[in-house]
Amino acid sequence: MISVHVQYFAILREQRGLTTETLVTPATTPAALYEELRARHGFTLPADRVRAAVNDAFVTAGATLRDGDRVVFIPPVAGG
Template identity: 35%
Template sequence: MSITVRFFASIRERLGKAEDTIEYKGITTIADVWTKSAKIPMPDNVLAAINMEYARTDQPVRDGDEVAFFPPVTGGAP
């Protein structure tokens, strides 16, 4: 029973890892996933997704989910 965690862009660089697998036991929300895997306080502007769909950090997670964290997306043509 596990959750796959992926980190992208500057978050990956800051944490020094692109991926992690954590035990599902005791995990209830995306915020719990961050706490267990990143081991640092979650920045206010971090975006999250469960199974490739945007999600709030208080959203529940289930065994087998993939949770991704990435910085806000910026850019594009004016």
């Protein structure tokens, strides 16, 4: 189990009802962590429409999560 800090933005922030949280998880990849959180909180976006960033850099869904990582799940963007 590792401890990670998760920050939420936009639709995920609203569906979670939180901006940040620290949690202990068996997940070892962003993809596994997203599925865990999605099941727990009812996020409407499927995993394949969400990107991940770890420690303020984009990563692949299968990247390895480490204890203390800061994870952000990025819903489909809509800037401009």
